[in-house]
Amino acid sequence: MDDQRCPCGSGDVLGGCCGPLLAGAPAPTAERLMRSRYTAFALGDVAHLLATWHPSTRPRSLDVDPGLEWRRLVIVDRSAGGPFDREGIVEFEAFWTHGGERGSQRERSRFVREERRWLYVDGETT
Template identity: 75%
Template structure:
């Protein structure tokens, strides 16, 4: 989750593409102009350990845009394939 947050913060579409599960991956990744991600807080984690093939991460990511501040809270599902964690989907809280 932290690496995907960083990829959003620095607008690294290539990394987001390869870390997204092919079954749910969008064709292209677009970034919102002027949106700056400021901080990530991990709220909860279920499974996702070294012996798991699935995991859930709940996070809150804080942003700033045009003088406005806010946050996005999501519960994200990940799967491990070929020893790599891939983002499957998420539910905005």
């Protein structure tokens, strides 16, 4: 599986892109964390989603719909979120299919960096 294209759309293979982050490596930027979270949704990796969610907003549990197929990720905008920032914002649009239906989710997500680890705080759908 590590030699398949990464679902985040970077063009790299999973093992050279989001795979190490899903295995616990810290993301260097807010955007990289957001891409790994998209990949986790695409692969159904609930453990990664919960582990990268800030404790102040993290749900106790999370269910992902196995019938929902995440098809493509587009980064719309980003603000801060670099290796030396404490906060960052990443706006994205994620395209999905479910049965014969298609759609997308556009969100402006907030991230914070604590103890050298980026964490997802919350997002506002647009």
